[in-house]
Amino acid sequence: MALLKSINSPADLKRIAPEQYPALAQEIREEILSVVSHVGGHLASNLGVVELTIALHSILDTPKDKIVWDTSNQAYTHKLLTGRRERFHTLRQYGGLSGFCKREESEYDTFNAGHAGTGVSAAYGMVEARELLGGGHKMVCVVGDGALTAGMTLEGLHHAGGTGKDFLVVLNDNQMSISRNVGAISSYLNRTFTGDFYTKIREEAAHFLEAIPHIGGDMKKFARRAEELAKGVVLPGLLFEELGFRYVGPIDGHNFEHLLPSLHNVVKLKGPTLLHVITKKGLGYEPAMKNSVWFHACPAFIKETGEPAKKAVRPSYTTIAVNTLVKAARADKRIVAITAAMCDGTGLNAFEKEFPNRLYDVGIAEQHAVTFAAGLAAQGARPVVAMYSTFLQRAYDQVVHDVATQNLPVAFCIDRGGLVAEDGTTHHGAFDYAYLRHVPNMVVMAPKDENELQHMVKTSVTHDGPAAVRYPRGVSLGVAMDPEPVALPVGKGELLADGTDVAVIAVGAPVWQAAQAAERLRREGISTAVVNARFVKPLDAELITRIAKRVRYLVTVEEGTRMGGFGSAVLEALSDAGVTHLTTKLIGLPDWYVEQGPQDLLREKYGLTAEGIYQGVKDLLGKSPVDAETVAGHSRVRDFMTAGDEQGS
Ligand SMILES: Cc1ncc(C[n+]2csc(CCOP(=O)(O)OP(=O)(O)O)c2C)c(N)n1
Numbered sequence: 001m002a003l004l005k006s007i008n009s010p011a012d013l014k015r016i017a018p019e020q021y022p023a024l025a026q027e028i029r030e031e032i033l034s035v036v037s038h039v040g041g042h043l044a045s046n047l048g049v050v051e052l053t054i055a056l057h058s059i060l061d062t063p064k065d066k067i068v069w070d071t072s073n074q075a076y077t078h079k080l081l082t083g084r085r086e087r088f089h090t091l092r093q094y095g096g097l098s099g100f101c102k103r104e105e106s107e108y109d110t111f112n113a114g115h116a117g118t119g120v121s122a123a124y125g126m127v128e129a130r131e132l133l134g135g136g137h138k139m140v141c142v143v144g145d146g147a148l149t150a151g152m153t154l155e156g157l158h159h160a161g162g163t164g165k166d167f168l169v170v171l172n173d174n175q176m177s178i179s180r181n182v183g184a185i186s187s188y189l190n191r192t193f194t195g196d197f198y199t200k201i202r203e204e205a206a207h208f209l210e211a212i213p214h215i216g217g218d219m220k221k222f223a224r225r226a227e228e229l230a231k232g233v234v235l236p237g238l239l240f241e242e243l244g245f246r247y248v249g250p251i252d253g254h255n256f257e258h259l260l261p262s263l264h265n266v267v268k269l270k271g272p273t274l275l276h277v278i279t280k281k282g283l284g285y286e287p288a289m290k291n292s293v294w295f296h297a298c299p300a301f302i303k304e305t306g307e308p309a310k311k312a313v314r315p316s317y318t319t320i321a322v323n324t325l326v327k328a329a330r331a332d333k334r335i336v337a338i339t340a341a342m343c344d345g346t347g348l349n350a351f352e353k354e355f356p357n358r359l360y361d362v363g364i365a366e367q368h369a370v371t372f373a374a375g376l377a378a379q380g381a382r383p384v385v386a387m388y389s390t391f392l393q394r395a396y397d398q399v400v401h402d403v404a405t406q407n408l409p410v411a412f413c414i415d416r417g418g419l420v421a422e423d424g425t426t427h428h429g430a431f432d433y434a435y436l437r438h439v440p441n442m443v444v445m446a447p448k449d450e451n452e453l454q455h456m457v458k459t460s461v462t463h464d465g466p467a468a469v470r471y472p473r474g475v476s477l478g479v480a481m482d483p484e485p486v487a488l489p490v491g492k493g494e495l496l497a498d499g500t501d502v503a504v505i506a507v508g509a510p511v512w513q514a515a516q517a518a519e520r521l522r523r524e525g526i527s528t529a530v531v532n533a534r535f536v537k538p539l540d541a542e543l544i545t546r547i548a549k550r551v552r553y554l555v556t557v558e559e560g561t562r563m564g565g566f567g568s569a570v571l572e573a574l575s576d577a578g579v580t581h582l583t584t585k586l587i588g589l590p591d592w593y594v595e596q597g598p599q600d601l602l603r604e605k606y607g608l609t610a611e612g613i614y615q616g617v618k619d620l621l622g623k624s625p626v627d628a629e630t631v632a633g634h635s636r637v638r639d640f641m642t643a644g645d646e647q648g649s
Contacts (some may be wrong), residue, residue: 001027001030001031002027003016003020003023003024003027004024004027004028004031004080004085005085007024007080007081007085008083008085009081009082009083010057010058010060010062010081010082010108013054013057013058013081014058018058018256018260021051021054021055021058021256022051022256024054025050025051025054026284028050028054028077028080029047029050029283029284029285031080031085031088032046032047032050032076032077032080033047033284033285033303034303035088035089035091036076036091036298037300037301037302037303037309038089038300039089039091039092039093039300039422040092040297040298040299040300040301040422041076041091041092041099041297041298041422042073042074042076042099042296042297043282043285043288043295043296043298044176044281044282044288044289044292044295044296045073045074045144045174045281045296046073046074046075046076046077047281047282047283047284047285047288048074048172048174048253048279048280048281048282048283049074049077049142049172049253049279050077050283050284051253051254051255051256051259051279052142052170052172052253052259052277052279053075053077053078053081054077054081054256055256055259055260055263056140056142056170056263057078057081057082058260059260059263059264059267060138060140060267061137061138062082062108063082063107063108063110064135064137065137065138065139065140066110066123066126066137066138066139066140067108067110067140067141067142068110068111068113068119068122068123068126068139068140068141068142069101069111069113069119069142070113070116070117070118070119070120070141070142070143070144070147070153071100071113071114071115071116071117071118071119071144071147072100072101072109072111072112072113072114073099073100073114073297074142074144074172075100075101075109076088076091078101078108079091079097079106082106082108082109083106083108084097084105084106092422092423092424092596093422093596093597094595094596094597094598094601094602095595095597096596098424098425098596099422099423099424099596100112100113100114100423100424100426101113110122110123110126111123111126112426113426114390114423114424114425114426114427115390115391115394115426116144116146116147116150116341116364117147117150117151117152117153117364118152119141119142119143119147119153119156120141120143120152120153120156120157120160120169121152121153121155121156121159122141123139123140123141123156123167123169124139124141124156124159124160124167126139127139127160127165127166127167128165131165138166138168138267139166139167139168140168140169140170140267141167141168141169141170142170142172143169143170143171143172144171144172144173144174144177145171145172145173145174145175145176145177145181145185145186145189146176146177146178146181146341146363146364147364148171148185148189149177149181149182149183149185149186149341149363149364149365150363150364150365151365151367151368157169157240157243157245158243160244160245160272161240161243161244161245161272162244163244163272164244164271164272165271165272166270166271166272167271167272167273168266168267168269168273168274168275169245169272169273169274169275170274170275170277171249171274171275171276171277172253172277172279173189173250173276173277173278173279174278174279174280174281175189175190176281176292176293176296177341177363177364178293178296178297178341178342178343178344178345179293179341179343179344179361181363182341182361182362182363183362183363185239186363188239189276240274244272245272245273245274246269246271246272246273246274247273247274247276248262248265248266248269248273248274248275248276249262249274249275249276249277249278250276250277250278251275251276251277251278252277252278253277253278253279254279254280254283259277262275263275281295281296282295285306286306287305287306288306291306293344294344296344297345297423312475313475314475314476314477314478315450315475315476316347316473316474316475316476317415317450317453317471317472317473317474317475317476318345318346318347318415318471318473319347319350320450320453320454320476321347321386321413321415321453321454321457321469321471322346322347322348322350322351322386322413323350323454324453324454324457324458324485325337325351325384325386325413325457325461326350326351326354326355327485328457328458328461328462328485329351329354329355329358330354332382332461333358334380334381334382335358335381335382335383335384335461336355336358336359336360336376336381336382336383336384337351337352337355337358337359337360337383337384337386338359338360338362338369338372338373338383338384338385338386339359339360339361339362339369339386339387340361340362340363340364340365340366340368340369340387340391341361341362341363341364341365342386342387342388342391343359343361345388345415346386346387346388346413346415347386347415348386360372366387366391366392366394366395366398367394367395367397367398369385369387369395370385370392370395370398370399370402370403370410371398371402371403373385373403373410374398374402374403374406374408374410377403377408377409377410378406378408382409382411382461383410383411384410384411384412384413384460384461385410385411385412385413386412386413386415387412387413387414387415388414388415388416388427388429389414389415389416389417389418389429389430389431389432389470390416390420390426390427390428390429392412392414392432393431393432393435396435399412399436399439399442399466400439403466404439404440404441404442404466405440405441407441407464407465407466408465408466409463409464409465409466409467410466410467411457411460411461411463411466411467411468411469412460412466412467412468412469413457413460413468413469413471414429414432414468414469414470414471415471415473416429416472416473417429417432417446417470417471417472417508417559417560418430418472418473418508418509418559418560419472419473419559419589419594419599419602419603420473420599421473421596421597421598421599421602422596422597422598423596424594424595424596424597425593425594425595425596428589428593428594429470429472429473429560430560430561430589430593430594431560431561432444432468432470432560433446433470433507433536433558433560433561433565433566433569434560434561434563434564434565434568436468436536436537437536437537437564437565437566437569438564439466441465441466442465442466442467442468442537443459443460443463443465443466443467443468443490443491443535443537443538444467444468444470444535444536444537445459445460445467445468445469445470445488445534445535445536446469446470446471446507446508446509446534446536447469447471447508447534448506448508448509448511448512448532448534449476449477449479449511449512450476450477450479450481451479451480451481451482452534453469453471453476454481454482454485455482455485455486455487455488456469456488456534457469457485458485458486458487458488459487459488459490462487463487463490467490470508471508471509472508472509472559473599474599477512488534490535490538491535491538491539491540492534492535492540492543493531493532493533493534493535493539493540493543493544494531494532494534495529495530495531495532495543495547496511496515496530496531496532497515497518497522497528497529497530498529498547499518499522499526499527499528499529499530499547499550499551500527500529500550500551501526501527501528501551501552501553502518502521502526502527502528502529502551502552502553502554502555502617502620502621503528503529503530503531503547503548503550503551503553503554503555504517504518504528504529504530504531504554504555504556504557504613504617505531505533505544505547505554505555505556505557505570506530506531506532506533506556506557506558506613507532507533507534507536507557507558507566508558508559508560509559510557510558510559510587510603510608510613511530511532511557513557513603513608513609513610513612513613514530514557514610514613515530516610516613517610517611517613517614517616517617518530520610520614521614521617521618526617526621528617529547529550529551531543531544531547533566533570536565536566536569537569539569539570539573541573541576541577544570544573544574545573545574545577545579548574548577548579548582549579551582552581552582552583553582553583553584553585553617553620553621554570554574554582554583554584554585555584555585555586555587555613555616555617555620556570556571556584556585556586556587556588557587557588557608557613558587558588559588559589559603559608560588560589561588561589561590561591562586562587562588562589562590562591563591565588566588567586567587567588568586571584571586583620584620585616585617585619585620587606587607587608587612587613587616588606588608589606590606594606
């Protein structure tokens with residue numbers, strides 16, 4: 001690692017002779033492989049951009065010149081070259097380096113990202129800021145071919161291309177999104193690789209021209225134009241040129257002899273320019289080249305074999321949800337499934353296996369996915385949109401305007417609800433209860449375990465209106481499964497334990513932690529009711545108010561933001577019912593972007609474990625004055641408090 005160790009900033013990179021860059025690239029690959037095999041991460045994309053990143057930092061004058069990395073899952077080499085080499089082993093760990101770009105981490109990280117398709121818009125905003133405020137620096141956006149399918153990227157290119165300002169977009173084309181890229185733009189780009197069509201047309205054009213005697217000046221011009229047209233038909237240049245970008249490429253993104261002079265030249269060009277670079281995902285590590293889908297965002301693995309370091313002991317929530325969907329689709333041929341470039345992550349590849357013609361991968365196009373589903377539903381199909389909670393954020397208006405206003409039967413399988421761990425702030429599914437529960441007609445459910453999940457998936461595909469099931473990342477609990485999923489009565493919660501002192505109203509994965517906390521409180525003599533709400537919307541207001549009227553203290557628990565989330569819904573219901581005597585506490589995620597870290601650790605930090613809920617209740621009991629005259633039957637609470645709760649008042 002002699003070369004890499006000598007680099008503490010891009011200035012050091014410039015001191016190395018370009019002839020040594022291939023050796024440096026090799027060292028960087030080894031470092032990335034070594035760290036990611038321990039901590040997991042976006043291996044394949046990062047191995048593919050090592051040379052491109054070295055070339056960019058060697059030609060540009062960063063951080064004065066600015067690079068925006070779209071999605072920024074591919075920025076590991078960038079981190080290694082920009083002063084973070086020594087902390088690189090902390091990647092994606094609690095308190096460590098982020099797996100994505102973070103402005104708060106480095107001045108070289110110009111824009112925070114994690115969601116795909118934001119790069120061109122952000123970078124173009126920076127171009128305009130430069131024009132407005134001065135600076136004279138270069139603005140470069142590196143965007144993948146997958147992210148090119150995102151509407152925002154196209155909106156950004158459309159805007160930037162129309163104005164003619166200096167702006168370099170580097171298209172990192174590895175022909176892959178997470179899975180193989182899809183759609184017309186992808187086919188358009190791919191035609192350049194085989195080049196067969198292009199070569200054929202060129203040859204035919206040459207023959208045509210040779211056959212014409214005495215080509216005059218006009219004929220020559222015509223010939224050039226004919227060739228340009230022929231190129232335009234088959235090369236990606238035309239698409240970008242029509243959008244106002246000067247197109248350069250495609251060039252080999254692993255060959256410094258191509259990369260360095262090309263970049264050197266294109267940064268000098270005026271106006272919007274697009275450099276098309278061809279790279280290979282996973283380059284340098286055989287298992288990642290063979291299976292770039294698994295190695296797109298992999299857990300820790302054994303470097304020698306490429307096998308996962310840990311094998312899952314039980315099926316994930318994702319698997320249970322999709323298995324139920326497959327069962328339902330066998331019985332109802334109207335059911336179709338939609339993914340926005342996340343066939344693997346959402347488990348829909350199992351659906352595709354059985355129903356290849358009923359699975360739609362629409363690319364990184366969440367908004368389109370939802371309105372497309374609305375169209376299907378409007379004509380009698382039963383579409384299921386399977387999407388991570390964090391990515392559904394992008395389709396909020398489509399849920400409101402296209403699905404819910406028309407009460408269309410679109411089912412949403414919302415995966416990765418709650419804390420997702422190492423991907424951190426941009427990926428936690430923190431906001432879904434809050435952004436869905438105020439939408440009229442929406443049904444929003446969250447299961448306490450995998451058995452309830454199968455019933456909720458069944459509910460979602462049989463409900464005559466929009467219905468969302470939100471479930472967590474990770475393995476299921478291992479509870480007994482009912483033989484067949486059955487639709488649940490919509491809006492009905494479940495009373496898990498009755499009680500007269502405290503009510504804990506929980507939803508989703510933390511229900512079991514709430515039940516454990518209640519058990520402990522009960523052992524201490526505090527009669528604690530536990531409600532599994534099941535539905536965030538419609539809320540079982542009748543059950544909740546009935547229980548609330550019997551107790552003096554009420555705690556809600558959710559693995560989602562407290563602001564406008566499930567707990568807020570409970571308080572609204574209590575207010576509507578005129579239940580005002582309670583002392584309440586809402587346990588959930590704070591009004592902040594939760595950091596990266598293991599799920600267990602974050603749950604502990606935010607009070608979502610059994611211990612945290614128990615402490616939350618004790619804290620509430622301690623802080624609140626107990627008015628024994630007005631609230632009858634709570635002597636045990638008083639006893640408990642005088643018996644040694646230090647926070648008692
Ligand atoms: C809005 C959004 N949807 C889905 C994802 C999940 N995702 C992360 S990377 C990726 C593929 C990106 O492909 P590409 O832009 O070609 O970059 P590459 O990783 O191949 O370099 C996807 C779908 C995301 N990050 N953001």
